[in-house]
Amino acid sequence: MRLSPSLFFSARCEEALRFYERCGLGKAQILLRWGQNGMPVRTESMRGKILHARFDGPGVLFFASDNDDAEPMKGSALMVEMNDLACLRTLFERMSEGGTVTVPLARQYWGSDFGMLVDAFGVQWMFNCPLS
Helix, strand or coil: CCCCCEEEECCCHHHHHHHHHHHCCCEEEEEEECCHHHCCCCCHHHCCCEEEEEEEECCEEEEEEECCCCCCCCCCCEEEECCCHHHHHHHHHHHHCCCEEEEEEEECCCCCEEEEEECCCCCEEEEEECCC
């Protein structure tokens, strides 16, 4: 069994995936588009947008799509854990570009370096380095 989150964007899925690639999270491996090769189109505004994407990286797997009825992500966050604090800091800085840092990445009272942000696409992320 594996839990693989699926991120829903209203119309910026491809832009978000390219951003995650530039940040170093991994690469979009599958990009199926609304209306492509006989794929259905719910609304004309969605034609050419991402119907289904698979995003893979070292220790990272999630799916993503554009949905014109998508709601902002609430009540959950994606957690990135790394044992290399310098790499985690770099990723945190990259991922915060255009977003909002809600908890600055810093040593916490429980001993880990931890931070949180909402990226430019409305996705909530948590970053943790337990062995720093």
